[in-house]
Amino acid sequence: MKPHHLLAALCLASGAALAQTTQNYPDTTGEIAVGSFPHLDITSVDVTLDAAGENITFKINLNGSPVDTNWGKYMIGIRSNPGGTTTGSGWGRPITMAGGMTHWIGCYVDGSMGAEVYAYNGSIWTSRPAGTISKDASSVTVSTITASLNLSPGEVFSFDVYASGGGDHDSAVEALSSATASVGIWDAAYVTGLVGSTPRPALTFTMPGTPDYATWIAFYGLFDADALPGNDYDLDGLTNQQEFDLDIGLDPALADSDDDGLKDGEETLDGQYVDATHTGSNPMNPDSDGDGATDGDEVKQVAAAYVRDPNHYNYVKIAVPGTFNLPAAWDATGASVPGNEMSVAGTGLAQQFQYSLDHRFAVPKSPISHKFTAGTWDVNWGASGTAGVASQGGGNIDHIVAASGIYRFAFNTATRAYSFTRPSFADATAYLAAYGLATGADEDSDGLNNEAEFTANSDPYNADSDGDGLADDADPEPLVVAPESREVVFQVNMAVAISEGYFTPGTSVVRVIGQFAGWNTSGGVVLSDADADGIYTGSYTAGGFEGISFGNYKFFINGGPDGGYESGADRSFNLGPDGVQQLLPVVYYSNILPPVGFTAWIATFDGLADPSRDGDPDGDGISNETEFLFGTSPATGNGAVVTLSNGSGGLVLRWLQRSGGATYTLQENADLAGEWTTGPVTPATATDQDGVPADYTRMEAVIPTTSSRNLVRVNGTEN
Incomplete structure (x- = not known):
């Protein structure tokens, strides 16, 4: 926003009446990675400015009902001023905006509803007049006055909308800016990118009206010819008009607004480094990637003996902590034996963010889990919900080691792309060096010397690399593991759901949905109750090796409460032996067991004035609990x-x-x-x-x- 101060609000208040303006911002659905929470799943957002230009409304449309669930937090980060903070939010949540956040709207819809509005004053967040909030079966709507957000006519402000839980450290488990899973775990940090960046660009909304260029240029002391829109007064490669239109706080009288050694026009703000005249960095942030070196020092080879991309953090160390680390699992420092610190590919622009680690796994058909760290758990990356792309603070990344041997972890700290593959070696020399072996020997006594193992890319330390019972010399495919599968039988007791009236036998449908079927609420495994005992069963043929996780799943009632999803944590189990039916134990829907003991007994007596344990509704001097224990009635007097x-x-x-x-x-x-x-x-x-x-x-x-x-x-x- 331009430095209008109070003038911005006055311009909106005194300007001519405008037509109401609404813009819709669609979002993908079903991408929440922390669990099944349709009421947090944003389908779209409608931003509306009223005709007077005095009130702005954000309607957050949802895939589930915030009324039925009655919990959740919905937040909006806004950048409408130059500067702003890149290190926090109005509620202290781990949510930031790369371009700087100047305002925050935090909404709660559980119990008493409210909408809190905050502005960042350069050092702290200060409270502004509260907004108004409402909700219905498919949306949450919040409104506030434009003056609280310092919005002016013609301004293009950037924003993002987030959904989260009630924990103080809960992050954006859903974000309008992200087409894929925003975070893998509740407290992982989320960063909204710059406008036009990838993969999480901030959204923009254009305020109706005419931008006040004259006031803006005069603020910087430029007049007459110096103030002409087409003039480049500070010779930074951007005209005055271009600096105004960017609306990020550039000084038209200063060639290097952030004093990082690069002209404003050289810092192109698109996140893509091309050369020293097109750096992609932020002209209002001296250290765009936050790695401790100014953009100028990275580009001009002051920070290192080579050109560093100023748009991406250059880490000193990247490690792979995981279940396979020795002597202790999950070593974030890279000091396990053998080492789990990754090697950087080189110093070129395409190499300085690409890391790899080769590690030999000795046991075929074994599951592993891992993450990536910058040498400490303070900075770590894990599963994001999008295959092959990590997110900061994400969940565990799971793989299956099919055949034993060397596998390669690869991770790009700039794009967050990762992979886990069995590498092919250029020649026998490279293969033997990787395994630490000499030529001519047959290390595992399988009838293949080490050079022959190179040709098959098999494990020279394991006579049966794929664990299928055939030695490598007799196995035509020593790396191909035979598939395994078994019939899994799910069982859920619906007695409580039936008694509480949200499941009707013969009419309602309960099914199993989960990762195995893409959380498709129309697919999965439909369960039935053939013997009418209240226990619904159904089977599914599950592929995968014995001992690995089936993946998360839930029971789901079509048209049931909470959007149909059972409450509580996702369920999971490990797969059983190949070819052997795996009968899962009977569980209750939502893990809610029927009442037992006194609770069930007292419920059989309708209309009691006091059904508590100490109550005596029949006035016989005997408490309900005593009547329960000794078989008398709490409704009629007893001796x-x-x-x-x-x-x-x-x-x-x-x-x-x-x-x-x-x-x-x-x-x-x-x-x-x-x-x-x-x-x-x-x-x-x-x-x-x-x-x-x-x-x-x-x-x-x-x-x-x-x-x-x-x-x-x-x-x-x-x-």
Whole structure:
């Protein structure tokens, strides 16, 4: 934005009336990598400026309902002033904008709703007047006054829209700027790129009206011929008009606005280094890539003995921490044995960000997991949800080592592209050097000397590289592992879903969806209940080696609550043996078990005034919990729960007790002053069980009569 200060708001307020302006920004769907949360999945955003130019509205359209879920945070980062911060956001979330963020709108829709507006004043975030917010079954809408965002007529401001959870460190698990998964884990950092950059460019919205060029140029002290739009007063390669149109805070009277040793016109802001006159760097940021060296020093070979691309961070070290590191897994420093520090390809512009590591894996058909780090966990990259592309702070990257031998990790720190492949060596000399072997020998005694193993690219340390039972010399395809598969049977108990009314047998459909079927809510495995016992089953033929993860999945009800997805974390399991049916255990939908014990029992009595454990709705002096333990009704008054009668062997105590789920003890006490102790006899099941309610057993104990006083009671406790 131009330095209008208060004038910007006055221009909007006093200008002629404009027509309402709306622009739609579509987004891809289904790309959230941290789980299945349709209400966080942005489908599009509508930005609307009212006719008076005083209020701006962001309508965030969603793939699920923010009403049904009743949780979630929706945020908007805006750049409408020169400068701004590139290191934080108004809520302190790990979300930034490469061009600088000047304003922040943070919305919460759980419980009491609200929209907080903040402005960055150059050192801290300050609060502005709150916005208004509403939600419906498919969107969240937030409005604020344009003055709070310092917006002026004709201005083109950049922005991005994010969705997240309620944790203080939760990041943008969904972002309008990203066509693929934004982050792989909840707290991974997310950076919105510059306008026009890839792969996460900031969006732009053009304010209606006429830009105030005259005020802008006068602010920098230029008048008359010096102020002409076509003049390049500071000889930086950009005309005054071009500097104004860029709207990033360039000084038309200063050739090097950020004082980094490069003229403004040489820093082309497109992120692509071509040569010293087209550097791609940001003319308002002296260190565009944030690696500690100014853009000028990188281009002019001051930071290093070669030209460094000022648009991408040059790291000192890149390592591959993973499950295979020794002596301890997940070594982020690169100090494992053998080493897990990667080697850079070279110093050329195309080489200085390309790293690789060759590592021998000894066990075929084995899963591994890894990430990439800059020598510390503070800077790490992992799975992003897009195959072959890592994201900062992403999740674990998983691979399968098919045949044993050397594999190559490759990672480009500029593009974040990665790969895991079995390399082919140029000649036998390179092959033997990589494996550390001499010529002529047969290291694994498989009948193939080391040079012959080079021809097959097999593992010279393993007589059966692919683990298929055939030695490499007898195996026509020593690196081809036979595929494995098994029938997996899913089982889910829908009893609670049925009792709570959101699943109807014979009408509703429950299925398994997940990574195996691209989270397609119309696909997956449809389950059925052939014997009408409430347990729905279905099978799927799962390929993959024994012991590897099947991948995440959930149960899904068409038209069910929460967009149909069961609540809770994604489910997963490891694959079983090849060719053997794998029957998964029965689980409850959303892991919600039916009520048991007192909770289930009290629910069978409708209309109780007080159904709590201590309640006594029938006024008989006996608590509900005691009535539960001793088989009486909380709805009708009862006499004593333990009866006493005379018998031939003494006094006979009788009572009802739960057949399971509770513990009962016959106790005695001589004078109530001491402790109750177990005794004096062991209770037995009564012969007469007539009239005993379900789930109860009538018990009795014959207490011998003596001349001394003794107090006896039955103590019951729910397990």
